[in-house]
Amino acid sequence: MTTGKNVHLLPQTDQLRAIHTVIRDRDCAREDFVFYSRRVIRLLLEAGMDLLPFTKKDVTTPVGAVYPGLEFASKLCAVPVIRAGESMEAELREVHPGIRIGKILIQRDKRTKLPHLLYRHLPDDIADRYVLLLEPMLATAGSALAAIDVLLDAGVAEDRIIMINFLSSPEGLRRVADARPRVKIVTSAIEDRLNEHAFMVPGIGDFGDRFFGTT
Ligand code: PRP
Numbered sequence: 001m002t003t004g005k006n007v008h009l010l011p012q013t014d015q016l017r018a019i020h021t022v023i024r025d026r027d028c029a030r031e032d033f034v035f036y037s038r039r040v041i042r043l044l045l046e047a048g049m050d051l052l053p054f055t056k057k058d059v060t061t062p063v064g065a066v067y068p069g070l071e072f073a074s075k076l077c078a079v080p081v082i083r084a085g086e087s088m089e090a091e092l093r094e095v096h097p098g099i100r101i102g103k104i105l106i107q108r109d110k111r112t113k114l115p116h117l118l119y120r121h122l123p124d125d126i127a128d129r130y131v132l133l134l135e136p137m138l139a140t141a142g143s144a145l146a147a148i149d150v151l152l153d154a155g156v157a158e159d160r161i162i163m164i165n166f167l168s169s170p171e172g173l174r175r176v177a178d179a180r181p182r183v184k185i186v187t188s189a190i191e192d193r194l195n196e197h198a199f200m201v202p203g204i205g206d207f208g209d210r211f212f213g214t215t
Helices: 014-024 030-049 084-095 142-153 170-179 207-212
Strands: 007-009 054-060 066-072 075-082 103-108 115-121 129-134 161-168 184-190
Touching (some): 030 084, 030 129, 030 184, 103 142, 129 142
Parallel strands (some): 075 129
Antiparallel strands (some): 054 066, 103 115
16 A cells, blocks of 8 residues: 555565564464564664654764764653553663653453543643654554544644554554544554454454463
8 A cells, every 4th residue: 555644664674574474473472472573663663753853962072073963852752552552661661761651541342343441641741742652553543543532632732643553454544644644653564454353464463462461
């Protein structure tokens, strides 16, 4: 599919495909699933932080020369959509140890696939921040759109939301782009389609269950 300007697909390198090959295998052991998916999560987080605003900052190097550099220009926080989104927290703390983290708990009804918001707790000043929305699976996009609505209700500007997403469906990407066109999405793969059970194909199964060992 052609991706919209706010969809940032990681470079589809052979190495990334090899990692996906390990974790998409239904027989992948849990420790391998966690190890290799964390490598992809690291790439996604770095790509997401590339989308943040920076301002100029010069520093003097040890040889006395000026390096015309940059520094991050705004406040940042992260909001995982529980449960699967919490799989991204450990990697995030590796690259950003002091980052503030809110929480949104949304669960899909197993039968209808409709999302239900069960809990939210966000930083008080979230309206002044850029937000990394940690949502690994974008299938129908119901959960993602419900989470985005929670952030908008809290005063976050739409163009300050960067969704960090592992796997996306064409249908889900289109739905987010139509409803919330200024939200940016970073993803590592775009799947072929959704099946009749609203699972992505070829897909990865239930990311949260596989990551947290609850299958
Ligand atoms: C899964 C996944 C996403 C959502 C994606 O959550 O983690 O949050 O479904 O599907 P959608 O785009 O069709 O809404 P689930 O409710 O299974 O909970 P989990 O995070 O505990 O796995």
